[in-house]
Amino acid sequence: MAFDETKTEDFKVVGQRVKRPDGVDKVTGKAKFGADAVAPGMLFAAIVRSPHAHARIVKIDTSKAEALSGVKGIVTRADFATGLTGGDLDVLENVMAGEKALYDGHAVAAVAATSQLVARDAAKLVEVEYEVLPHVTDVDKAMASDAPVIREGAADQSVPEGMHPNVVRYHESGHGDIEAGFAEADLVVEDSFKTEATHQGYIEPHACLAQLGGDNKGELWCCTQGHWNVQKLCAAMLGLETSQLRVTASEIGGGFGGKTAVFIEPVALALSRKTNRPVKLVMSRSEVFRATGPTASTSMDIKIGMKKDGTITAGQGTFRLQGGAFPGAPMEFTAMCAFAPYNLQNVKQVGYDVMANRPKQAAYRAPGSPMAAFAVESVIDELCKKLGLDPIEVRLKNASKQGTKASFGPTWDRIGLVETLEAAQSHPHYSAPLKEGQGRGISCGFWFNHGGETSVTLALSEDGTAQLSVGTPDIGGSRASMAQMAAEELGIPYENIRTTIADTATLGYNEVSHGSRVTYASGLATIKAARAAVKILCARAAAKWGIDEDAVVWENGCAKPSGPNAGEFDPLPIEKLTRSMGRTGGPIVGHFEATPEGAGVSFATHIVDAEVDKETGQTKVVRYTVVQDAGKAINPAYVEGQFQGGAAQGIGWALNEEYIYGEDGRLQNSVFLDYRIPVASDLPMIDTVIVEVPNPGHPYGVRGVGETSICPPLAAIANAVSNAAGVRLKELPMSPPRILAALEDQANNG
Amino acid sequence: MIHVNTKVNGDDVEFLCDPRETLLDALRDKLGLTGAKEGCGTGDCGACSVTMDGRLVCSCLVLGAEAEGKEIATVEGMAEGENLHILQEKFIEHAALQCGICTPGILVATKNLLEKHPEPTETQVRYWLAGNLCRCTGYDKIIRAVMETAADLRKAS
Ligand code: FES
Ligand code: FES
Numbered sequence: 065m066a067f068d069e070t071k072t073e074d075f076k077v078v079g080q081r082v083k084r085p086d087g088v089d090k091v092t093g094k095a096k097f098g099a100d101a102v103a104p105g106m107l108f109a110a111i112v113r114s115p116h117a118h119a120r121i122v123k124i125d126t127s128k129a130e131a132l133s134g135v136k137g138i139v140t141r142a143d144f145a146t147g148l149t150g151g152d153l154d155v156l157e158n159v160m161a162g163e164k165a166l167y168d169g170h171a172v173a174a175v176a177a178t179s180q181l182v183a184r185d186a187a188k189l190v191e192v193e194y195e196v197l198p199h200v201t202d203v204d205k206a207m208a209s210d211a212p213v214i215r216e217g218a219a220d221q222s223v224p225e226g227m228h229p230n231v232v233r234y235h236e237s238g239h240g241d242i243e244a245g246f247a248e249a250d251l252v253v254e255d256s257f258k259t260e261a262t263h264q265g266y267i268e269p270h271a272c273l274a275q276l277g278g279d280n281k282g283e284l285w286c287c288t289q290g291h292w293n294v295q296k297l298c299a300a301m302l303g304l305e306t307s308q309l310r311v312t313a314s315e316i317g318g319g320f321g322g323k324t325a326v327f328i329e330p331v332a333l334a335l336s337r338k339t340n341r342p343v344k345l346v347m348s349r350s351e352v353f354r355a356t357g358p359t360a361s362t363s364m365d366i367k368i369g370m371k372k373d374g375t376i377t378a379g380q381g382t383f384r385l386q387g388g389a390f391p392g393a394p395m396e397f398t399a400m401c402a403f404a405p406y407n408l409q410n411v412k413q414v415g416y417d418v419m420a421n422r423p424k425q426a427a428y429r430a431p432g433s434p435m436a437a438f439a440v441e442s443v444i445d446e447l448c449k450k451l452g453l454d455p456i457e458v459r460l461k462n463a464s465k466q467g468t469k470a471s472f473g474p475t476w477d478r479i480g481l482v483e484t485l486e487a488a489q490s491h492p493h494y495s496a497p498l499k500e501g502q503g504r505g506i507s508c509g510f511w512f513n514h515g516g517e518t519s520v521t522l523a524l525s526e527d528g529t530a531q532l533s534v535g536t537p538d539i540g541g542s543r544a545s546m547a548q549m550a551a552e553e554l555g556i557p558y559e560n561i562r563t564t565i566a567d568t569a570t571l572g573y574n575e576v577s578h579g580s581r582v583t584y585a586s587g588l589a590t591i592k593a594a595r596a597a598v599k600i601l602c603a604r605a606a607a608k609w610g611i612d613e614d615a616v617v618w619e620n621g622c623a624k625p626s627g628p629n630a631g632e633f634d635p636l637p638i639e640k641l642t643r644s645m646g647r648t649g650g651p652i653v654g655h656f657e658a659t660p661e662g663a664g665v666s667f668a669t670h671i672v673d674a675e676v677d678k679e680t681g682q683t684k685v686v687r688y689t690v691v692q693d694a695g696k697a698i699n700p701a702y703v704e705g706q707f708q709g710g711a712a713q714g715i716g717w718a719l720n721e722e723y724i725y726g727e728d729g730r731l732q733n734s735v736f737l738d739y740r741i742p743v744a745s746d747l748p749m750i751d752t753v754i755v756e757v758p759n760p761g762h763p764y765g766v767r768g769v770g771e772t773s774i775c776p777p778l779a780a781i782a783n784a785v786s787n788a789a790g791v792r793l794k795e796l797p798m799s800p801p802r803i804l805a806a807l808e809d810q811a812n813n814g
Numbered sequence: 815m816i817h818v819n820t821k822v823n824g825d826d827v828e829f830l831c832d833p834r835e836t837l838l839d840a841l842r843d844k845l846g847l848t849g850a851k852e853g854c855g856t857g858d859c860g861a862c863s864v865t866m867d868g869r870l871v872c873s874c875l876v877l878g879a880e881a882e883g884k885e886i887a888t889v890e891g892m893a894e895g896e897n898l899h900i901l902q903e904k905f906i907e908h909a910a911l912q913c914g915i916c917t918p919g920i921l922v923a924t925k926n927l928l929e930k931h932p933e934p935t936e937t938q939v940r941y942w943l944a945g946n947l948c949r950c951t952g953y954d955k956i957i958r959a960v961m962e963t964a965a966d967l968r969k970a971s
Contacts, residue, residue, distance in 0.1 A: 087906035090914035091898065093849020093889040097915060100848040180839070181832055265949045267853040267861055268915040317851070317915025318949050349854040540912040540950065701909035705951055709912060712952030736858035736947065744940040744953040 070763050072696070077551040077558050078764060081701040084544040085563060086315070098271030098287030098314045103342035106273070107136055109335050110183035111328070111345075112173040112190045113355065114165030117199035117421040117729025118212065121165060121192060124173055129189040134182035137339040138190065140173045144334060145303040152300045154390045158424045159301065159330050165194065166214060166389035167421050168730040169354025176335040176343050199421040199729040203363045203386035206230045206420040214389050214419040230419045235396040237472045238412035245378025245410030249369025253446050256365045257439040259778070259796040260722035261358040261386075264428045265713070265741045268317020270356060271346040274332035276302070278340065282309040286329050289319040289537055290576025294326055295568045301330040302337070309333075312567040313537040320713070321427030322357045324576045353734035357426020358723055360385035360393040364439040366402075370447045374458040378410040379403045379471070381440065385432065386418045387425035393417045394425075397432035397512075401775070402440050403471035404510040405481055405667060406462045411471045421729055427578060429710060430511040430771035434717065434778050438796060441507040441779030446792060455506050455783075456489045459669075463508075480693030480757030480767075481508065481667035487753050488669040493689040502675045502686060505783025509670070509775025513663035513768040514579025515761075519572030520589035521655040522550060522597050526646075528621075528639030530554060530597075532590060533566040535574030536582045540709075540770065541702040545583050546590045548698050549764070553594035555621035556638060572657050580768025583698055584663050584759075589656040591763045597654030604648045605636045662761015666768060668692035670711065670776035674784035678807060681800030683719050683785055689751040695759040695767030706769045708750040714777020716742045718785075722797050820881040822847065823891030831878035837871075838862045840878035841888060849889040849918045853947065860946030863919035864888045870926045872945075889918035892925065901925055901963050908959035912950035920946045924960050932971075934964055 089095040126138045141160045148156055161170045173190050177183040198212040205211055206228070213229045222234040246252050272286035282304065288294050291311040299306040316323060332345040347356070363384045369377040381402045387393025395415030403411050448455045463481045470476060488494055488506065498504060521533045532550050536542065547561040554561075575581070602616040605623030609616075609632075617626040622635035645652050673687040690707040697703040720740050724732040733739045758765025778796060785803070786792045791810045795802055815830040822845060829844040836855075841847045841864070853861035855874045862873040865887045866880075892899040901921055904910070911917045920943060927934060927942045934942070939960050940953070948956060 081909070083906050084909070086914070087911075088898065088902075090911055090917050091889075091902035091905050091921060092893055093847070093918045095914060096848070097851065099852065100842075102846075179832075180843075181834060266913070266915075267859055267947055267949050268851065268913070269853070315915075316913060317853075318913045320949070346852075349856065349859075541909070701955075702912070705909055705912050705955060708952035708954045709950045713949070735856050736854050737856065741947060741949060742952075743944040743947060744957065745937075745944040747940075747953055749957070750952050750954045 072758055072765055075552060077548045078698050079700065080548065082544055082548060082558050082699060084541050085547060086543060095315045097268055097317050099346045101273045101285045101314065103273060103275065106342040106344050107176040107178060107339060108180040108183045109174055109176045109332060109343050109345040110187040111171045111331065111351065112187045112192065114161065114170040114172055115168065115730065116165055116194055116196050117168050117201065118197040119165045119194035120197060121161060121163060121172060122195050123193040125191040126173065128191065129175055129186040132182065132186045132189060134178040135175060135186045136178065136341065137176045137335055138173060139331065139334045139338055143338060144301050144330065148300060155297055155326065156301050158390060159327060167423050169351065169423060171331065171355065174331045174335060176339050201420050201422055201725040201729055203361055203384050203418050203420065206386060206418050207384065214421065218391055218419060231416050232391040232419055233417035235399050235415035237399060239469065240410030242378050242380055242410050242412045246369040248377040250372045251447060251450060252367060252369040253443050254367040255443055255794060257442065257794045259362045259435045259438060261361040261422065262717045262721040263353055263358045263739065264320040264322035266318025266320060266322060269347040269349060269352045270328050272329050272332050273342060273344045274329065274336045275342045276333045276337040278337065280304050280308055282333060284309060284311045284329060284333065285314055286311065287314045287316045287323060289316065289323040289539060289578055291568055292535065292573050293324065293576050294329055297326045298330050298333055302333055310567055310569045313565055316537050316539055319539050320429045321431060321578060324578050325357060325426050327356055349736060350734040353739060354731050355423050358423060359428045360387045360425045360432065362435045364435065366439045366443045368443045368447060370451060372451060374453045374461045376406055376408055376462045379406065379408050381413045383413065383436065384416045384418055386420045386422065388422040389419055390424040391417055391419065392425065394432035398436045400472040401433035401510050402436035405464055405508040407464050407468040408471060413471065429713065429774040433509065433511055433775045434714065437507055437509050437775050438778035438782060442782050442792065445783040456485055459508055460485050478757060478760055479665055479667060480755050483755045483757050484667055484669040484691045484693055487755055488671055488691045491671065491689055491691065491753060493671050493687060493751065498673060501788060502673050503784045503787025504671065504673050505780045505787060506669060506671050507776040507779035507783060509668045509772055511580065511666050511772040511775060513584065513666050514581040515585045515660040515663045516575035516579065516581050517573050517659050518585045518589045519574055519657045520586060520593045521571060521653060522593040524597060524642045524652045526642050528556065528642045529560040532561055532563045533571055534563060534586045534590065535566055535571045536577040536586045537565055539577050540706060541699065542582045542586065545698040545702065546586060549587050549590045550594045553591055553598065554638065555619065580666065580770040581663065584762055584766050584768045585660050587698065587766055588660050588762055589658065592656035593654040595654065596656065597652055600652045601638065601641050604641050607648065609633050662759065664695055664759025664761050664767040666693055666772040668772045668776055670780040672780045672784045674781060674788050676785055676788040676803060678789065681803035683798060683803065685715055685748060685781065687748055689753065690773060691753040691755060692769060692772055693755045693757050693767060694769045695762065696756055696765040697754050698766060700754060703754055703769050704752045707752045707773045710773025711750050711777050712742050712747060714774045715747065715781060718778045718781035718796060718798060720797050720799060816879045818879055818882050820884055820886060822886045823888060833879060835878045836874050837876040837878050837881055838873035840881065841873060847888055847890055851915055851918060860923060861916055861919040863922040863946065865922065865926055870923055889922055892921060899925065900966060904959040904963045908955045910951065910955040910959040916946060916948040920948065920956060928964055928967065932964060932968060936961060
C-alpha cells in the first residue's frame with residue numbers, strides 16, 4: 065500500500081472487537097495509576113487552600129507548621145519562577161496564588177512531610193492572614209456594572225468599549241442578514257437559557273510523584289492527558305530547561321478534558337527541589353471539585369425564525385460563559401457549535417468570556433458545545449411543536465451537508481449528519497409507543513474534532529513483531545486501536561504488536577489527548593509509521609532479489625515481487641526480513657511526525673425517553689439511543705463505549721450535576737455524596753448505532769468519537785422532559801426543585 | 815502506632831499503622847497492594863471496595879486497626895495464578911472498562927454479589943453496584959458483563 069493511499073474495505077483487524085492489551089493489568093489491580101507509584105525516601109505533600117472566594121493574602125506564617133516533627137519543607141509562590149507572562153502566568157497564578165486568592169480552594173502554600181497524615185496536620189498549622197474582598201460567582205452578575213473586579217487589565221482587544229473588566233474576550237461570527245431572515249419567518253421563537261457548571265468527575269483524583277534536584281534535572285510521574293504539555297508548563301513555572309524534565313504518563317483514571325491542565329505537578333516539583341527528596345502529591349476528592357476544572361456556567365439568548373414548512377430562516381445566539389477567575393471560557397466554541405448542524409442563510413452568534421470567583425474552567429468533552437446545543441435545540445423543538453412538525457423531519461430539512469457553508473465560515477467536506485438523522489428516524493426507538501407520564505426528545509450535536517502535533521515510532525523486532533510507541537495517553541482503549549491499525553498495515557496478527565505510551569524523552573512532541581484527536585491523529589501517524597517500515601522491508605527484499613524496490617509489494621505480512629517479476633521469487637515473510645536486518649542495513653524502524661489537519665467533523669443525533677414524576681419533580685431516563693458518525697470504527701466496542709459514556713455524562717449534566725455556591729462564595733457540594741453523578745441504578749441500557757461516513761482526511765476514514773457524544777444529551781433530555789412535564793425547562797440541571805418550580809409557575813401563569 | 819495482624823488474600827500479614835490510618839491506606843502504603851483505589855475517601859465511589867470476613871466494605875471507611883484478626887480480600891486475590899476469574903475475563907471481553915480505575919472495586923463488589931445472589935436481575939445488579947461510580951462507561955457494558963457471567967456460572971454449575 066502506497067504511503068498516502070486510503071483504504072476503506074477488506075479490513076482484517078480494523079473493525080474487530082479485539083481485547084485490549086492492558087486489560088489483564090487493569091482487571092487484576094496491577095495497572096499503575098497516578099497515585100500508585102512510590103520512590104525510595106519519598107515524602108508526602110498536602111496543599112493549603114483559601115477558604116475565601118476572593119481575598120488579599122496579607123501574610124503567610126509557616127513557623128508552626130515547620131516546627132511539627134516530620135515536616136521537611138514548605139513552598140509558597142516565592143518558590144516559583146518570576147517574570148512569567150500571558151498564559152504561563154495565568155497557569156502559575158492558578159497553581160499557586162500570588163497576591164490574591166481568587167476562589168474558594170485556591171492553593172496558597174504546600175507542605176512536604178514524612179507521611180500523609182503529618183503533611184495534612186502541618187497544612188492546618190500554616191497560618192494565612194487574609195483581607196476578604198467582595199466576590200461574585202454568577203455569570204450575569206459578574207458582567208453587571210457593580211460587580212467586583214476579579215483582575216484589572218485581563219481583557220483583550222476584542223472586548224467592545226464599555227463592558228465590565230470581568231468580560232475578557234469577545235467573539236462574533238455568522239453570515240447573511242439576520243433581520244431579513246426573521247422577517248421571512250412564519251414564526252419566531254426567542255428565549256433565554258442557563259446552565260450550571262459541572263465537573264468532569266473522573267474517578268481518579270490528580271496524583272503525581274516528582275523528583276527534582278538542585279541541578280535542575282527532574283523526573284515526573286503523573287496522571288495527565290498530555291505529558292509534553294506538563295513538561296513544558298512545569299519547566300516554565302520552575303525555571304527549568306524543558307528537556308531536563310522527563311515526564312512519564314501513568315495509567316489515567318479518566319480525564320474528559322480535565323487532565324489537560326497542570327495543578328499539583330509544579331507544586332510537587334517545587335517541594336522536591338526544596339527538600340531534595342521525591343515528593344508524592346495526591347488530591348482529595350474535595351480538592352478536585354474545589355480547585356480543578358469544572359466547565360463554564362452559561363447564560364444564553366436564542367432567537368430562531370422558521371417557515372411553516374420547517375425551513376429555518378434565521379438563527380441568532382448570544383452566549384455568556386463564566387470560566388472562573390481566568391480568561392479562557394470556551395465561548396467561541398459555544399458560538400461556533402450552536403448552529404453548526406444547520407444550513408442557514410442568515411445566522412449570527414456572539415460570545416462573551418466572563419471571569420468570576422470560581423476555579424479556572426477546564427475542557428470537558430467538546431468544551432462549550434453541549435450548552436449551545438441545549439439552548440438552540442430547545443428552541444427548535446419549541447418551533448416544531450408550535451408548527452406541528454416532526455422534529456427529525458425539520459432537522460433533515462435544514463441539515464448541513466457537503467458543500468454547506470457552516471455558520472462560522474468553512475464549507476463542509478463530506479459529513480454524516482443526514483445519515484445520523486435518517487438512522488435515528490428509522491430506529492425502532494423513534495416510533496415506539498410512550499407510556500403515560502413519558503416524553504420523547506431528540507437533538508443533534510456537533511464537534512469540530514482535532515488533529516494536532518503527533519509523533520509515532522514503530523520498531524520491528526528480530527522475530528517479526530513490532531513495538532509501537534505513541535505519545536498520547538490512553539484514556540479509553542487507544543492502545544488497542546493503534547495496534548489494530550499497525551497490524552492491518554503490517555499484515556501481522558494484532559497480538560504481535562505491543563503499544564507503549566512513551567515518555568517525553570523517547571519521542572518527539574505530542575499534543576495532549578484531547579479534541580477527539582487520538583484515534584484520528586495518532587492513528588494516522590501509526591499507519592504512516594507502519595507504511596514507512598513496510599517501505600524499508602520491501603527495499604530489503606528488493607535488494608535480496610536484485611530487483612527494483614518499486615517492483616515489490618507488501619501483502620499479508622510478506623514481501624512479494626510484482627509487475628514483470630511477479631511469481632519469480634517466493635514471498636518473504638516479515639520474520640525472515642527482520643531476522644537478517646542487522647546484516648542487511650540495520651534496524652528497521654518506521655516513524656512519522658506531523659500536525660495532521662484533516663480531522664473531519666462529527667455529528668450525532670440522540671433519542672431519549674424520560675419519565676417525570678410531577679409530584680416529586682424526579683426524572684427517570686427510561687430509554688436512550690445514540691446515533692453518531694464515527695467515520696470508520698477501528699474497535700466498535702470502544703466506539704460504543706465512548707457513545708455510552710458521553711451520553712451518561714450528559715444525563716448527569718442535564719438532570720443532576722451542578723456546582724452550588726453559597727452566599728459566602730464557597731462551594732457547597734464538594735463531595736460525591738452532594739455532587740451526584742449518575743450511578744448504575746439511575747440509568748437504562750444505552751443503545752448505540754455507529755454510522756460510518758468516511759473522513760477524507762484519514763487513511764481509513766476515521767473521525768474522532770470521544771466528544772460529540774456529550775453534545776446532544778442536554779437538549780435531547782430537556783426536550784423529553786419538557787414533553788413529559790408539559791412545560792419548557794430552560795435551566796440546567798433539571799433537578800426536582802427546578803421541575804417543580806416550572807410546573808408551579810405554569811399553574812400560576814397558565 | 816498500632817501493630818495489626820491480619821490475613822489478606824489468604825496470606826498472613828502484619829503492619830504498623832497510625833490509629834487514624836484507613837484500611838485503604840494500610841493496604842496501599844503499608845502492604846503495597848495498590849489495586850484498591852481512592853476515588854473519594856468518603857464512602858461514595860466504591861473504588862476502594864474490598865471484603866472483610868466476606869462482607870463488602872469501602873476500605874476508606876474502615877480503619878487499618880480494624881483489620882486485626884480479620885480476613886481481607888482484594889482484587890489482587892481474584893485470579894488464581896495465571897487464570898483470571900471469570901468476571902475478569904468477561905470484563906475484558908465485553909469492554910466493560912475504559913480507564914479502568916473503577917474496575918477493581920466493581921469486580922470485588924460483583925464477585926460478592928454473585929456469591930450472595932447467583933441469579934440477579936438487571937435491576938438487582940444496578941442497585942448492588944449503585945455505590946460503585948464509573949464515569950467512563952455509562953455502566954451498559956459493565957451490567958452486560960455481570961449478567962453474562964452470572965448466566966455462564968449457572969450453566970456451569
Ligand atoms: S474511596 Fe472509598 S468509597 Fe471512594
Ligand atoms: S472505566 Fe473509567 S471510571 Fe469506570
